[in-house]
Amino acid sequence: MTKNSEFVKFDKVDKSYDGKVLVVKDLQLDIAEGEFITMLGPSGSGKTTCLMMLAGFETPTHGEILLDGNIISNIPPHKRGIGMVFQNYALFPHMTVYENLAFPLRVRKVEKDEIDKKVDKALSMVSLSGFETRMPAQLSGGQQQRVAVARALVFDPAVVLMDEPLGALDKNLRESMQYEIKHIHESIGVTVVYVTHDQSEALTMSNRIAVFNDGKVQQLSDPAELYEKPVNSFVAEFIGENNTFNGEVVDIANDKCKVKLANSEILANPISVKSKGDKTTVSLRPERALINPNNKMDNMFTGKIEEVIYHGDHTRVRLNLLGSSEFILKVPNSTSNLELKVNEDINIGWNSIDARALDPK
């Protein structure tokens, strides 16, 4: 069977709650069968609204949503056959774990033996076998989360939606659950649409990430590309850490441009600047700037150390560089570590290809 690359399709979808403001604007998004796609964005960016429209709890103001080629905008939620994991798990507190998992099967009039088999399978998938008779209140947060995932998968839905499912867990548990959900996805190959505002979660788990802001998808690409090659300054800012310089393009060639800052000039990689005189924000990842680089780099400057913060695996250094005191450096913790002292001057260098000249902020 060939995988359908337009298994879920948002076709020119608009959504407005009050008739004045569009919370989702002209959304065009194709999701392939078996894909793990994450909608990432700050709160109020429209990502949860998109999920709710897909689940059927909200209707698009304009445009259509298609599932496997069929328009589903007018199908009520209970007939869509889409599994959903809610932010606060939404386990039925008056039912045991078994009854919670059996609920979607019972409403589908599945035979009792079949229900037992499927519940068993789903529970062992999230390694919770033997918890059938527990009530949700008797489970820890992580266990409740697993039950919620198992419940969303037990009736073999074509698509599973997850609405910030790990938001309430502590950091360690969240990380282990990220891997667990990823592995479940890989083993059963279900299409997952995942919503989160946590960028590291998105980077770890997804095949592709759709970055939302202001009701629009800013960039849709795989995690590596999203981090390495942000297409605009919002994405660069939102994903990972970022040093920015605001300036004006004074010279532009094929793969290099010269950007004039307040009192100096840097070389950058022209992404969204076209011609001389364009305003731009240059984005540079902190780990791409090196201290005393061995190789010749085309940007070399000297800055003064303002602050040194020890982070265990790396050290963050804040520099006063090129007129900005917010320049961040990440120095990995290695045996050849330099003695970094506040108020000392150090030499910094980076390649112009890593300094991306994007749209002005």
Place this chain on the structure above:
Amino acid sequence: MSSETKQILTTDGIPLEVSLKKAEKKNKIKAFLLVAPLLLFLIITYIFPIGDMFMRSVDDKMITNMLPKTFKAMEKWENLDELPPEEVFSAFYFDFKLLVKKQEQGKLGQRLNKEKNGFNSITKKLLRQIKRKKIDENANIKEQLMKVHKRWRSVEYWQAIKRTAPPYTMAKYLKGMDMYFAADGSVAQVEEDRRIHRILWLRTLEIAFFVTLFCFFMGYPIAHLLATLPMKYSNLLMICVLLPFWTSLLVRTASWMILLQQQGLVNDFFVMIGLVADDNRPEMMYNKVGTYVAMTQILLPFMVLPLYSVMKTISPSLMRAGKSLGGTPFVAFWKVYFPLTIPGIGAGCLLVFILAIGYYITPALVGGASGTLISNQIAFHMKTTLDWSFASAMGLMLLTGVLVIYWIYNKLVGVDNIKLG
């Protein structure tokens, strides 16, 4: 290692357990002192009156105190089917004479008349004989008494006196159930056309049940709306629900009278839209209908508030989860939402039912003859017949009924499941 060496000591060398108890004792005393005023208040205003009510309802000491010698002598009266011996007659005579001196013989006559009709006239006759000094105290008193009136010769009258001997009686409770102690001491039912109390009890239960039912069916959707509407609308609706609370009960009942009477607004409206003929306006007041309508309206907030407080805690995502898992809206409601509201339903129904079962003012004003409840009967005996002991007995029966309902509820649903907020 012995247990002695395991004991943990504080730095002062006092065993930790002892030290802890000492520290906690102070806190316990403080806590008790804080609740002591309330406890005292409850004892004075609640426990004590109930105790007093109970004593009053079973109290039958009046005759016991009036005829001490008679009852003493009656202990020797063995064959109850025959007239008592001479000692009983003479003891009764001297007791009666003492009462005459204190001018209390009238009370005795009335009280005995309740036990057996005809006592009033024969005690009055005896009084006249005594006043005319017709009775020779040195002769056989039994013979003389029996000559005063033929009823003194009837064993039934002496049996009636004997029945009043115990200082406590359940007679008032039996009366509340339309029963009484027959001449031979067995429990008998009053004639069918005089059984008013039993009808009232059943009607009270019926009205309380249906009012609870109406309140539930009307209150559930309101509470749901309150819990799900956005804040600005739900606040307004909440005020509408609470408004009756801030209005005097009397005013509310009176406004129902204005609405429901035959020339009232509701009837006017029915006539206007042609539902009923002008000369055939239905009676909606001074009968059960009036009681149902007014009581349901007045008790509705007691159903809505507990339901609302429970529904407020149910996350809307649960219903969504139910639907996304494939349940139709009805299934999601019935299997997910409804079971979660049961604590609120229990609390609301119990509250409304218990309030309804003892309701007084509203039925008194709009109930008429067919819409009055047991509490109106209690009030009648408190204020009109002044039979406080009977009123007390019925009040306690009502209280017992409420406790039984509470007990049944606890067995069925469990009191822990009640949630008022």
